[in-house]
Structure formats: structure tokens, C-alpha cells
Amino acid sequence: MSPEHPATPQALRALIEQRRAVRRFTAEPVPDAVIRDCLELAILAPNSCNLQPWSFQVIRDEQLLQRLRSVCMGQQAAKAPLIIVVLARPDCWRDSCEQIIAQWPEPEVPAPIRHFYSKTAPFQYNQGWLGWRGLLKRQLVRVLGWRRALMRTPNSHAQMRLWAVKSTALAAENLMLALQSHGYCSCPLEGFDEVRLRRVLEIPRAAVPVMLLAVGKPGERAVYNPRLRFPLEQRVEWH
Known part of the structure; x- marks a missing residue:
């Protein structure tokens, strides 16, 4: 945010209150x-x-x-x-992972960023043909979830639709x-x-x-x- 032109609660409230269908x-x-x-x-x-x-x-x-x-x-x-x-x-998740690495706004892509978008995200979002990967991940989540908190979804094509709709x-x-x-x-x-x-x-x-x-x-x-x-x-x- 620019310190010369800070957003004010009053301005935001006015804009939101003006919006009608x-x-x-x-x-x-x-x-x-x-x-x-x-x-x-x-x-x-x-x-x-x-x-x-x-x-x-x-x-x-x-x-x-x-x-x-x-x-x-x-x-x-x-x-x-x-x-x-x-x-x-x-x-679009696969293409987005590749684009983030290719278009990273710094000369070097940090190692954690590269690892997340090349390894972690593909594991999380790839549901496989007919959802077979999602089915396996749901079973894995049931086991690992007994001991610690973890991200349990999306693990199906239906959950991927919900995931995309929310954003x-x-x-x-x-x-x-x-x-x-x-x-x-x-x-x-x-x-x-x-x-x-x-x-x-x-x-x-x-x-x-x-x-x-x-x-x-x-x-x-x-x-x-x-x-x-x-x-x-x-x-x-x-x-």
C-alpha cells in the first residue's frame, strides 16, 4: 500500500455499500x-x-x-x-506450477519455492486418471491423520472443482x-x-x-x- 494514498475504512465501506445487484x-x-x-x-x-x-x-x-x-x-x-x-x-494447476517457476520475479527461484511447485503441489493436486491417485491419498490421509494435523483435501476431482471455485x-x-x-x-x-x-x-x-x-x-x-x-x-x- 502506498503511504501517500492509504486506503481508509470509510472509503472501503462506501464502495461496498454502493455495490448492488x-x-x-x-x-x-x-x-x-x-x-x-x-x-x-x-x-x-x-x-x-x-x-x-x-x-x-x-x-x-x-x-x-x-x-x-x-x-x-x-x-x-x-x-x-x-x-x-x-x-x-x-x-490449470500443472501449467500454473510450471509458469510460477518460469516467471518468478527474481533472478533466482528460491529452493523451497522450486521444490513446492515441482514436487509438493503436483503430489497434492494430481488426482490421476479416473481419480486413482486421489483414492490412494484419501487412504493415506486417514492413516497419517491419526497422529498429526494435515491438509486433507483436495483428494478427488470433485474436491478439485470446489478448490478452484473458492479462489x-x-x-x-x-x-x-x-x-x-x-x-x-x-x-x-x-x-x-x-x-x-x-x-x-x-x-x-x-x-x-x-x-x-x-x-x-x-x-x-x-x-x-x-x-x-x-x-x-x-x-x-x-x-
């Missing part, structure tokens, strides 16, 4: 420079082992947007001038707040037909569509209802 947008396009800046902030999100298991598809083409509206079952928010498809990528969701929140800071609103859409989405867009088979993010300037009656959040005491335990 907007359902109606104007036709005003979102500049490419704004999209790029927001995506750069999205990928600064914390993520598991810095493997960055996400990818994004930026849809501005009107024909594709029209097709995506039917994929989203005609939701009003899907009429936005921009849709960003947020994908979790449980399949991707953090990036999606960064993306929404970044857009809000530029004066553009968003609406995360989970109501879509994944089978039809894959017919419209070239999405890698192993990728998990987490959400379609509708983006633009708010139109009339953009927010449908007042905000409702449950009292903090209803969802928080203090120890």
Missing part, C-alpha cells in the same frame, strides 16, 4: 481500458497456493450477447452491454468492486443453462462456469428491492 442497464458500452483495469484487479485476489485457478471470457459482441440472453432464460440483467463469464479452472469466487468479488469503483454496476448471474452456455462459447471441458457477470451503467428501476441482510448476531459466533 443491478437488473437494468443502459446501452452505454464499457470501455476496454476499464474492463482491463478491473480484470487486473480481479486477479490480485488471494488464491490457493497462488495457482490462480480462474479464467474470464469478456463478451461484447452483440450477436453473442443475444445468444447468452436465451442461455440466461431471458433475465432482464442479461441485457447488459457487457457480460464477463467467470470460470473456475481445476485443470475464483474471491476474484469475482474483486472484479465487482473494481467495476463499482469505475462507476459501472454489475449483477452476478447464476441462473443460466450450462449445457447451452457451452454450445454458445468455447469453454474448456474441465472449466466450471461460476457465474455470468452482467456489467454496465444502471438504467431506470435498476435495483428491484431494498437491501436486506440478516443481523450479524444471527450468523456470527464469537469465541
Whole structure:
């Protein structure tokens, strides 16, 4: 953080409180420079082992947007001038390990870093064909876990999907707040037909569509209802 321009709790609270799920947008396009800046902030999100298991598809083409509206079952928010498809990528761990070593931002890769991404991470994340490695690791965890605490997951292809989705969701929140800071609103859409989405867009088979993010300037009656959040005491335990 720059000491000349420190972030303040008040500024952060104002930004978060401004963010609402907007359902109606104007036709005003979102500049490419704004999209790029927001995506750069999205990928600064914390993520598991810095493997960055996400990818994004930026849809501005009107024909594709029209097709995506039917994929989203005609939701009003899907009429936005921009849709960003947020994908979790449980399949990218191997490539990410190699890229981290190749692109390390110092002249020499520290030995612990090289060992982790060439040995430890591949053991942890490689589930094997049909998950056979994961099955063996689950048995190993049951034995070793009797004596000490250890990382017990991900040890299956299903757990790998969850692993990637958690990090991707953090990036999606960064993306929404970044857009809000530029004066553009968003609406995360989970109501879509994944089978039809894959017919419209070239999405890698192993990728998990987490959400379609509708983006633009708010139109009339953009927010449908007042905000409702449950009292903090209803969802928080203090120890």
C-alpha cells in the first residue's frame, strides 16, 4: 500500500455499500481500458497456493450477447452491454506450477519455492486418471491423520472443482468492486443453462462456469428491492 494514498475504512465501506445487484442497464458500452483495469484487479485476489485457478471470457459482441440472453432464460440483467463469464479452472494447476517457476520475479527461484511447485503441489493436486491417485491419498490421509494435523483435501476431482471455485469466487468479488469503483454496476448471474452456455462459447471441458457477470451503467428501476441482510448476531459466533 502506498503511504501517500492509504486506503481508509470509510472509503472501503462506501464502495461496498454502493455495490448492488443491478437488473437494468443502459446501452452505454464499457470501455476496454476499464474492463482491463478491473480484470487486473480481479486477479490480485488471494488464491490457493497462488495457482490462480480462474479464467474470464469478456463478451461484447452483440450477436453473442443475444445468444447468452436465451442461455440466461431471458433475465432482464442479461441485457447488459457487457457480460464477463467467470470460470473456475481445476485443470490449470500443472501449467500454473510450471509458469510460477518460469516467471518468478527474481533472478533466482528460491529452493523451497522450486521444490513446492515441482514436487509438493503436483503430489497434492494430481488426482490421476479416473481419480486413482486421489483414492490412494484419501487412504493415506486417514492413516497419517491419526497422529498429526494435515491438509486433507483436495483428494478427488470433485474436491478439485470446489478448490478452484473458492479462489475464483474471491476474484469475482474483486472484479465487482473494481467495476463499482469505475462507476459501472454489475449483477452476478447464476441462473443460466450450462449445457447451452457451452454450445454458445468455447469453454474448456474441465472449466466450471461460476457465474455470468452482467456489467454496465444502471438504467431506470435498476435495483428491484431494498437491501436486506440478516443481523450479524444471527450468523456470527464469537469465541
